[in-house]
Amino acid sequence: MTQKDILESVLKEIKHIKGHMPNGELKQMQSDMKELKEDISEMKYTLLNPDNGVIVNTNKNTEFRQTLQANQREFDKQMSKVDEIENWKQGVNRALWIIFGIIAAIIIRMFMMHAEG
Numbered sequence: 001m002t003q004k005d006i007l008e009s010v011l012k013e014i015k016h017i018k019g020h021m022p023n024g025e026l027k028q029m030q031s032d033m034k035e036l037k038e039d040i041s042e043m044k045y046t047l048l049n050p051d052n053g054v055i056v057n058t059n060k061n062t063e064f065r066q067t068l069q070a071n072q073r074e075f076d077k078q079m080s081k082v083d084e085i086e087n088w089k090q091g092v093n094r095a096l097w098i099i100f101g102i103i104a105a106i107i108i109r110m111f112m113m114h115a116e117g
Helices: 002-021 023-048 054-070 072-114
Strands: none
Touching: 023 054, 054 072
16 A cells, blocks of 8 residues: 555545534534643643743752762761760760769768868
């Protein structure tokens, strides 16, 4: 079958459809096509809106994620420093409690010696 034959066949079918369809159905199809076109326009706007479209938000999210990944090594380094400082702080707290305990014991011992004497 050649292209000419195919085109003639399609043309015959279109004429047949036009001849046998009532006018109301054609208008309904036209109305449905308008609604479909409006829906597609809304979807296109939602996707391609330069201010807050889906594509723009996806690109922003990707950029943010890439920035986080690029800074991950520095973040891990800073977190290890924080852990080191917390460990040092715990050690200092223990040492201070020991020193305060010893000072309290010395003061009590001095009062005891003074009371005996």
